[in-house]
Amino acid sequence: SLSADAEAGSVTHQTLVQYQATDWDFIVMRAEANGQLVFVEDSTLRIAAPDFGGSSLETYKYGDTLLEVECTLDGRGQYPAVAGKTWSASDQALVEVDGEAPTANKQGDKDSDTLGGDLSVPDVTVQHNGQVLETELQAYADAALVKSRLA
Known part of the structure; x- marks a missing residue:
């Protein structure tokens, strides 16, 4: 069983209809409409806006901690x-x-x-x-x- 940790969105609806959508798809669509992301961590479903103010978790230096990279x-x-x-x-x-x-x-x-x-x-x-x-x-x-x- 999952527990939920959800931030409130900016708009409150009296009712919303979940029509031809799975529970997961409905949750993701509503989060996306509010600019939020959905995470499942351990047994907790977390819905939150992205935190752009965090610091980097890792620092890589080419030739030292990073030997080869291919990206687009x-x-x-x-x-x-x-x-x-x-x-x-x-x-x-x-x-x-x-x-x-x-x-x-x-x-x-x-x-x-x-x-x-x-x-x-x-x-x-x-x-x-x-x-x-x-x-x-x-x-x-x-x-x-x-x-x-x-x-």
Whole structure:
């Protein structure tokens, strides 16, 4: 049996329908919509936003603790900006928000904006076709940027 340790998301729903999704898929989808990650550690299911402020656990030095490495860097998933859009039926107007980029710790000598800019990665728009609050749309756009920065 699993115990749960979950951080609250930024949006509260009175009800949510789990339609044609396993429990695991539903948990992961809801966490992703809030910019959170899901971890299973021992017998605890932990749902939390990524902590970009931590210090490195290991330091490697080429030729000393690291003798050979083969890696690939792909910046095509590094979006410069994410906009969220939805239609407000009550106001009969388009609602738009800009995603807020997380302060991710640096991974080398290039940041996410530089990687995306060097490759001319276009800005991304996430659209929601349902009736959602602006706070939920903001969380959706922010989550897309978190996912991009972790990619």
